[in-house]
Every structure is written in structure tokens, then in C-alpha cells.
Amino acid sequence: MDNHPIPSLLKSIVTITSSFFFFFSIALPQSYAQENNAYSACSQPYSCGSVTNISYPFWGQNRESFCGKSGFQLMCQNHLNTTIQVGSQTFNVLQIDQTGFTMRLALPESSYNLCPPNISNTSLSGSPFSFLPNTVQNITVFYDCPLQISGINSFKCQNNSSKQAFYVNGAQLQRASGFDRCGYRVQVPVSVDIPLDSLKNALDKGFDVKYDDPDCENCKASGGICGTNQNNSSTFSCYCHDGTTNSDCSASRTKNSKRNKVMKLALGFLATGVGLPLLAVTICKNKEKIWRFIKRKIGNKKEDRKIETFLQSQGPLALERYSFSDLKKMTDSFKVKLGEGGYGVVYKGKLLDGCEVAVKLLHEANEDSEEFINEVASISKTSHVNVVTLLGFCIEGRRRALVYEFMSNGSLEKFISKKKPGDESVATLSWDTLYQIAKGTARGLDYLHKGCNTRILHFDIKPHNILLDEKYHPKISDFGLAKLNTKEESIISISNARGTIGYVAPEVWNKSIGGVSHKSDVYSYGMMLLEMVGGQKSTNIGSEGSSGSGSELYFPPLMMYKKLEAGSDDVGARGVTSDEENEIAKKMTMVGLWCIQTIPAQRPTMSRVMEMLEASVDSLEIPPKPFMSSPSTSPSEFSFILTSFQSTL
Structure with a gap:
């Protein structure tokens, strides 16, 4: 009985049927199952801390992440502070103007009155924000300076009275001397219309940044609610009464009609008994390739889940999440190779704001996610002039990459x-x-x-x-x-x-x-x-x-x-x-x-x-x-x- 062909045949039928539905489920558009539950979840504005009447692209607190956009998560403290992570730093959010697409940010006082400071040079590179033109100036703050140095605009450090610090604007910096003996030097932005007689006052008043929201206008005009794909946070979604699209609600009904026709055709194909024999022949001819494909898919999904679980455990990270197409654009299809190590190849790239970056494309053969997790877990917790800055990352199937600040003189x-x-x-x-x-x-x-x-x-x-x-x-x-x-x-x-x-x-x-x-x-x-x-x-x-x-x-x-x-x-x-x-x-x-x-x-x-x-x-x-x-x-x-x-x- 052990060699009887019936059990083997039944096993083959189960395998073929399972494979059919597996590939069929892959082939269906993801948004077919993603109906309009998100429409009601994201339709009402919300409040976060002291900021009210907020909507897409912002999210946070009890607001679902798919109601907002990567890089726009707000942290809420009752009716007190509202904060956001930009780059490696946390800023207080003083106000948001969603009509003009601007936001006023300020550094927390605890971050700049300490020696050594808890901040580094303020940069918006790799974030969705940029400085509002003609409204911001940089001042340089020198920390951990010997008491023998004297100069204008000095202040004592909160946690070390034996040290002092100085701050100067651009013009004063040209005349500054002796500050090379200080331990730390950072640049921070302030509004151009704020007097510099007090560092605390200048930084507490904050500075203005702008952001773009090009995908959302058509969606809102068609009666939809803006958000991001629940399975891929880098993809825009327009939530409509009758479904979800990636553009606006005028196409929603047409797309749903086409999907219904595809579903009916596929189910009819299966019901007639034509599909399974054809599928069986195909699988028998390509069973080794299909099995390797399934094993790779399962392995990748396992590692992807491991990485996603890790990222969620870290809370809000001050890192931009890029798609692989973003990396191709910023590196001109990986044109300039900077170097190669045991874990990947590094290419030169450029962000939209012109800032040069180094893109480390991890080897696909390295299926273990430890390298990626170690890098993000450790370097995202750092902010120091002698530690390289991680700006963002990419996870897309087997493709994983890390985006760093560019170091022009190499290693x-x-x-x-x-x-x-x-x-x-x-x-x-x-x-x-x-x-x-x-x-x-x-x-x-x-x-x-x-x-x-x-x-x-x-x-x-x-x-x-x-x-x-x-x-x-x-x-x-x-x-x-x-x-x-x-x-x-x-x-x-x-x-x-x-x-x-x-x-x-x-x-x-x-x-x-x-x-x-x-x-x-x-x-x-x-x-x-x-x-x-x-x-x-x-x-x-x-x-x-x-x-x-x-x-x-x-x-x-x-x-x-x-x-x-x-x-x-x-x-x-x-x-x-x-x-x-x-x-x-x-x-x-x-x-x-x-x-x-x-x-x-x-x-x-x-x-x-x-x-x-x-x-x-x-x-x-x-x-x-x-x-x-x-x-x-x-x-x-x-x-x-x-x-x-x-x-x-």
C-alpha cells in the first residue's frame, strides 16, 4: 500500500491546488482587499499635544500610520509639547500651517544647554523638510571651552560650571579666534528676525521649514482622503467611499469593475477544470524553479518580518525610508562606485536638494538581516561629529540599502x-x-x-x-x-x-x-x-x-x-x-x-x-x-x- 499511486496523486493535487491559489493571490492587486475602512479612520482631523486640526501627511498618537506619511510622525504629550524627529534630532513643533505647507520647529532647551551637547549640526538632509528661504540663519555654538577663552555671547553649561560655551553668527564667526580649543562645535538654525542677545530666546522662537504634498491635492478634490498603502508605507493611497486607488476617486469605480471581471474570469477558469490541468503541466516542467522561488519568498518574508519588527520596536526613527527606485535615481542607476566591503557595495548619490550621499547596497547573497539591524540599531542612536550620520534606508524584497552622509576623502x-x-x-x-x-x-x-x-x-x-x-x-x-x-x-x-x-x-x-x-x-x-x-x-x-x-x-x-x-x-x-x-x-x-x-x-x-x-x-x-x-x-x-x-x- 505504501507504493500505491493514489496517495501520491492526492498529494500532488493538493500541492498543485495550493500553488494555484498561492500564485493567484500574488497576482491579484493588493488594493483589491484593501477596501474603504481607512476612509473613515483617516477622515477626521485630530489634535496632538498643543497642535490642533491636523491631517495628512501628519500622524501619531492614536492616528494610524497609514493616515500619514513617512517622516511626518508627531509625538504628543497631552496638551503640552508636540515633537517630531527630523534627521537624528528631536524638535518641538510650535505650529503647523497645512495651507501653506510650512511648520515652525524649535530645539528643546535640554539639548543645547549641556556640555557636551546632545545635538549635532542641524541638517534637514534626507528628511521631507527644507528651510524656508530667506527666513533662517545659522549660528555656530562652541561647547566645552576652557575658561581662559573670552569673547562675546558666552553662557555657562547647565551640567558643568567649570566649562563655558559661546555662540556667534556668520559675520562674527569670520572674526572668531581661539575657539579651536573648544571640545565641540555645532551649527544650529534660528530665524533671521530674532535678536541674538540670548541663545535661549533665539532657539526657543524656532525656525520655519516647508514641505511638499503634491499627491494629495487631486485625491482631496475628488472627495477622497489622503494616506499611504497599508502594506507599503512609501506608496501614496487615496481612500474613497468605494475603495482605494493610488491617484484619485474618479478612477475608483472603473478599477473595481475591472477587478471584479478579473476575479470572475479566474474563478470560472478554475471551475471549468481547465485551469488545474494546465497548471499541473506547468508546475511539473518547472518544479525545481518554482520550489526555489517559494523557498526564497518564504525566507525573504521571514527576514523582512524580522526587520519590520525591529524597526517598530525602535519607535520613531529619524531616518528616511527610500524605495529602490529612489536609490536608482539618486545614484544615476548606481553609476559611480566608491568602494566595496564584505557586506555590500557603496555608490555615490545625490538627494533632491543637491546634498551628496553614499548609498551602501547590501549583498543579496547575505540573507541574514543582522548587518542591517546592527547598523540601524547602533548608528541611529548616535549624534557626534566623529561618527558618520545615517540618513535613511531601503527594504524592498531582497534589496536592502543604507544611505549615509558623503565623505569626500574616502577612507x-x-x-x-x-x-x-x-x-x-x-x-x-x-x-x-x-x-x-x-x-x-x-x-x-x-x-x-x-x-x-x-x-x-x-x-x-x-x-x-x-x-x-x-x-x-x-x-x-x-x-x-x-x-x-x-x-x-x-x-x-x-x-x-x-x-x-x-x-x-x-x-x-x-x-x-x-x-x-x-x-x-x-x-x-x-x-x-x-x-x-x-x-x-x-x-x-x-x-x-x-x-x-x-x-x-x-x-x-x-x-x-x-x-x-x-x-x-x-x-x-x-x-x-x-x-x-x-x-x-x-x-x-x-x-x-x-x-x-x-x-x-x-x-x-x-x-x-x-x-x-x-x-x-x-x-x-x-x-x-x-x-x-x-x-x-x-x-x-x-x-x-x-x-x-x-x-x-
Whole structure:
């Protein structure tokens, strides 16, 4: 009986029938089932906090998201404040003019009276808003300034009376001096008609922004209610009495009539018994392709649900959600490639307002959503001059992408790696510039470790992930391997080794050395410092053509340490031409060697690293010798360990 053809035939019929209805349901327009329940849900204006009589594109509180538009969610606090997330910042909403498509925003006082501030440069890039022309001016605020500096428009910081801050307008900024000693500098917008005698008054009065609403006019004129598709928030929907369209209600009845005809024809086709035999033949001929298609669809849906659940758990994010067609437009069909990494390819793009961006298109082969979630979860919580800004993202089937601010000078890697003979296409950075990059990266990493509400461990600090703007200011990027933990947690648990060989702390792959913590990032930073000094890529250790023998071949910092231990001023730095440059190189070497101590507890924190970089060379102690610089294994065995570790990443 087990081999009887009847059970097999019944199974085939069930499979074919299920497949038919599966493909049939895919083929039907989504809006066929999306009737006019949304019409009544979105038809009445609502109030949010102190702002009343609000409608599309705004939504929030008890207002369904499909009644509004992405980027227009309002947060309501009874009859008090109304706030909105724009970029990485939260603004108070003072008023909304839906007739003129304008809105007045203001920074919360708690965000700009602290040192260091909770704000960064105010930018509307990647948001649906733009500054109202001829109504806004930028002022520059200098925070965390030494008390010795004097100047106009100063104020004390609420949380640190030993520090002070200054603010100047554009004209005053041209004459400003001495403010390069301040810790932070940000630009914030104010109305041009507000006097600058008080920073609080100028910022509390707010500034005006505008937005566009081109899709909604025809819908409202035809008697419809504007909203977005309940299954795709990036698609406009016009909710009508008798259904839903993507334009206006005049086409609603015609479309519903056509859909009814399609449904009747399809059901008649099935009822006559003609459809199933034809479908069976098609499936039998293409069963492998169809099965792969179904598996891929199910897998993608699972990952998509995982991402959507994560996004909802984060609450309102200050990120724009783009469609894939948006990405093609902004990158000119991915014309200019900036670089490529293990998780995706980065292309140059431009937003509608002319702002340049970098679009990271994640590899479709990477079906796991961890890279995407890590990036959004970590970087969306940051706002720092030395951390790259994430502007938006795209999720569309297997296509996933991240949109960042554009860094015109690319990564640090191309400036410190040894160039091929005759290659003059990449400029050589001065030692002072390298020193400033080292300090800026340390500030950014210190912020990630203790400046956020949640501690962020990067786990992939290396020159490739340090981006440089037009003035060579560094910004930490690529948070795909990042881990988040509370500030109370010092040791974290990771399931697999993560990072790039040559920069990974030993405790990440050898648990007997110690626990994984923020000190693991310190190690990676130290290896990067030593690479900046010597121009020897950490990932090239043990490669053919390297000089040295024994353990020196596999751990180049040992040579630097031996020179320091012998009292030599020459630490093997490249291109040093003066005593000042040699002092910078020596200081970076000593700090780097402290950072790569094998035992995590012996490494400094990033706060201490910043102090050491500002101190004189003579005040720094020579660090202990990292004992892993002399492995007991033979060169071939040590190379095997590195290769084995690399295969686990």
C-alpha cells in the first residue's frame, strides 16, 4: 500500500491546488482587499499635544500610520509639547500651517544647554523638510571651552560650571579666534528676525521649514482622503467611499469593475477544470524553479518580518525610508562606485536638494538581516561629529540599502597603506593631520563607549572604517558588527568571533585571556595607530615579502617596542622630517602599544587614551611588553592559528 499511486496523486493535487491559489493571490492587486475602512479612520482631523486640526501627511498618537506619511510622525504629550524627529534630532513643533505647507520647529532647551551637547549640526538632509528661504540663519555654538577663552555671547553649561560655551553668527564667526580649543562645535538654525542677545530666546522662537504634498491635492478634490498603502508605507493611497486607488476617486469605480471581471474570469477558469490541468503541466516542467522561488519568498518574508519588527520596536526613527527606485535615481542607476566591503557595495548619490550621499547596497547573497539591524540599531542612536550620520534606508524584497552622509576623502586606509611605486594618485597626509585623525577617532570611540544612553561596541575599528571629510576630519563608520549593551555591563557575550584579522583583540577569539568588553575596541584602535605610524598593514602580517624573522615577522609592533625599550627616538615611522613630527610619531606609538596590551585590564580606556594623546611624550610611561608578541609556536603554526581564526569570521 505504501507504493500505491493514489496517495501520491492526492498529494500532488493538493500541492498543485495550493500553488494555484498561492500564485493567484500574488497576482491579484493588493488594493483589491484593501477596501474603504481607512476612509473613515483617516477622515477626521485630530489634535496632538498643543497642535490642533491636523491631517495628512501628519500622524501619531492614536492616528494610524497609514493616515500619514513617512517622516511626518508627531509625538504628543497631552496638551503640552508636540515633537517630531527630523534627521537624528528631536524638535518641538510650535505650529503647523497645512495651507501653506510650512511648520515652525524649535530645539528643546535640554539639548543645547549641556556640555557636551546632545545635538549635532542641524541638517534637514534626507528628511521631507527644507528651510524656508530667506527666513533662517545659522549660528555656530562652541561647547566645552576652557575658561581662559573670552569673547562675546558666552553662557555657562547647565551640567558643568567649570566649562563655558559661546555662540556667534556668520559675520562674527569670520572674526572668531581661539575657539579651536573648544571640545565641540555645532551649527544650529534660528530665524533671521530674532535678536541674538540670548541663545535661549533665539532657539526657543524656532525656525520655519516647508514641505511638499503634491499627491494629495487631486485625491482631496475628488472627495477622497489622503494616506499611504497599508502594506507599503512609501506608496501614496487615496481612500474613497468605494475603495482605494493610488491617484484619485474618479478612477475608483472603473478599477473595481475591472477587478471584479478579473476575479470572475479566474474563478470560472478554475471551475471549468481547465485551469488545474494546465497548471499541473506547468508546475511539473518547472518544479525545481518554482520550489526555489517559494523557498526564497518564504525566507525573504521571514527576514523582512524580522526587520519590520525591529524597526517598530525602535519607535520613531529619524531616518528616511527610500524605495529602490529612489536609490536608482539618486545614484544615476548606481553609476559611480566608491568602494566595496564584505557586506555590500557603496555608490555615490545625490538627494533632491543637491546634498551628496553614499548609498551602501547590501549583498543579496547575505540573507541574514543582522548587518542591517546592527547598523540601524547602533548608528541611529548616535549624534557626534566623529561618527558618520545615517540618513535613511531601503527594504524592498531582497534589496536592502543604507544611505549615509558623503565623505569626500574616502577612507583612511588609502592614505596610510603603502602605495605602489609611481602611484601619485593619493596624497600623503602630514603628521599633524594623522595626529588630528587619531585624536578625532579617539573622541568618536569614547563617545560610543560612554556618551550614548546605550554603550556601543564597534568590533571593527580599522583604517577602512574611518572616513574623512573634505577637511580630513575623521568619522567612524560601518557598524555591521556592532553590539549594544547597557553602561552597567562591562563584559558582554558574543556567539562568534567578529572583526578583521590583525585588528581583533585576543580575548575575542581566546576566552581564556579575558572577557570581551569595550577594551576590545581599544585594542583595535591601538593596532590602527601603529599602522598609521609605520604604514604596515596589520592584515599583512606574515605575508610574503615582509622583512624580519621569527616572531617579528608575525607581530610587527614588537620591532617598535624594542626601539622604545632601547631608548631610541626612531620608532620606525615613515616620512619623519622634523623633531615635531618625530614626537608625534613616538607619542602615537607609545599610546598604540598601551592599547594592544594582551590583558584587557592593562589597556587604557578611550578617555585615558585621549588624555595620553594630549600629553607630552616625556610624561608617558613605556608600556609593558605584550607577551603575545613572542608566540611559543613556530611561524608555520602561528600562521595556521591566524588562518583558522580568519575562517571563523
